[in-house]
Amino acid sequence: MERHSEPSGSFPGYHDLRARLNLISRQPSLPSTYLFWGPEGTGKRQIALEWSKSLLCADPGHPPDRPCDSCRLLTPDCPAEHPDLLLLPVRNEDSADKEGHILIEQTRQFIADLTNAPLYSPRRVGVVNNAHKLTVPAANSLLKTLEDPPDKTVIILITHLPDALLPTVRSRALSIAFPPLPRTEMEQILDRLSPGLPPVEREAILFLSRGAPGQLRNLLAAPSTRNLLRQIIGLLVTFRDKSPFDPDSVALLSDEEGFTLFLDTIEALLLNLYRQDASVQGDPVFERESLQSGLAGRLPHLKRAFFHDRVQQLRTLQVHNINRGLAVEELLWDWNEAIGSQA
Numbered sequence: 404m405e406r407h408s409e410p411s412g413s414f415p416g417y418h419d420l421r422a423r424l425n426l427i428s429r430q431p432s433l434p435s436t437y438l439f440w441g442p443e444g445t446g447k448r449q450i451a452l453e454w455s456k457s458l459l460c461a462d463p464g465h466p467p468d469r470p471c472d473s474c475r476l477l478t479p480d481c482p483a484e485h486p487d488l489l490l491l492p493v494r495n496e497d498s499a500d501k502e503g504h505i506l507i508e509q510t511r512q513f514i515a516d517l518t519n520a521p522l523y524s525p526r527r528v529g530v531v532n533n534a535h536k537l538t539v540p541a542a543n544s545l546l547k548t549l550e551d552p553p554d555k556t557v558i559i560l561i562t563h564l565p566d567a568l569l570p571t572v573r574s575r576a577l578s579i580a581f582p583p584l585p586r587t588e589m590e591q592i593l594d595r596l597s598p599g600l601p602p603v604e605r606e607a608i609l610f611l612s613r614g615a616p617g618q619l620r621n622l623l624a625a626p627s628t629r630n631l632l633r634q635i636i637g638l639l640v641t642f643r644d645k646s647p648f649d650p651d652s653v654a655l656l657s658d659e660e661g662f663t664l665f666l667d668t669i670e671a672l673l674l675n676l677y678r679q680d681a682s683v684q685g686d687p688v689f690e691r692e693s694l695q696s697g698l699a700g701r702l703p704h705l706k707r708a709f710f711h712d713r714v715q716q717l718r719t720l721q722v723h724n725i726n727r728g729l730a731v732e733e734l735l736w737d738w739n740e741a742i743g744s745q746a
């Protein structure tokens with residue numbers, strides 16, 4: 404069974420940030436506009452919705468099994484059902500153009516709804532997801548509201564691209580940063596959500612998540628990706644001196660997803676080697692069980708640097724029409740040769 408230190412179903416991590424938000428919501432008069440910003444997968448939207456629940460609660464401190472009239476209406480699956488919680492866009496697919504822009508008509512409706520008096524709650528909360536998608540006219544019309552916010556309103560802007568917002572909009576909001584989580588915290592989350600992973604797979608998942616618990620959760624919930632990841636790791640950590648790879652594996656890694664994951668995994672292994680070098684106590688990742696003689700001693704620095712450069716290069720080239728199958732064979736060949744030559 405999984406154990407959670409957060410309420411069940413809640414987004415993992417960010418305890419200090421949650422504590423800060425709780426303090427803010429307890430102030431008698433709180434700032435009206437917030438900018439939640441940070442990389443994708445850091446839970447900005449989920450935590451905004453969690454926080455909205457406490458901002459909307461009509462009777463803070465009531466027991467969870469006896470919700471107030473406001474909390475009763477907040478179902479996690481459909482937060483938009485609460486009349487005092489307004490979402491822009493209402494659903495993410497709710498936009499009139501292909502780029503998913505938030506248009507001025509939608510924004511005007513959102514502002515008009517926000518101006519109405521709250522029905523069940525002490526205030527109304529408006530959440531603008533992907534605020535960088537506001538068109539300039541939409542952003543300008545929102546700016547007027549931010550400059551002169553209606554009474555009893557909280558507006559939360561969410562973005563992973565804060566620089567794409569109008570500076571005038573940014574400057575009106577209290578900045579709440581969602582940084583990537585430190586490695587130790589990501590390790591705790593991973594070990595809680597999925598205990599007992601093989602060391603190299605654990606390492607690859609940590610790397611691929613890039614400090615974002617949402618990415619980590621997505622990876623854990625994607626069996627086909629994890630299956631592919633296991634196969635890639637198997638290819639990379641098991642040195643075979645003859646027939647180092649088979650055509651099926653090459654084919655598997657030649658589609659876009661496989662290729663990207665392959666490059667990511669090589670990078671994870673390389674970064675882990677650097678970390679291992681820098682760490683006094685060594686690292687449990689390359690225990691004997693995962694790689695017989697340890698990758699560390701077998702992959703010299705120069706070769707690591709070469710692989711790293713080549714991975715970066717292939718990432719850039721991938722947007723053009725390169726032969727991914729050939730690139731996979733090239734990398735596997737060099738990888739095996741580099742390790743084999745050290746044996």
Ligand SMILES: [Zn+2]
Pocket residue numbers: 459460461462463465470471472473474475
């Ligand atoms: Zn309540």
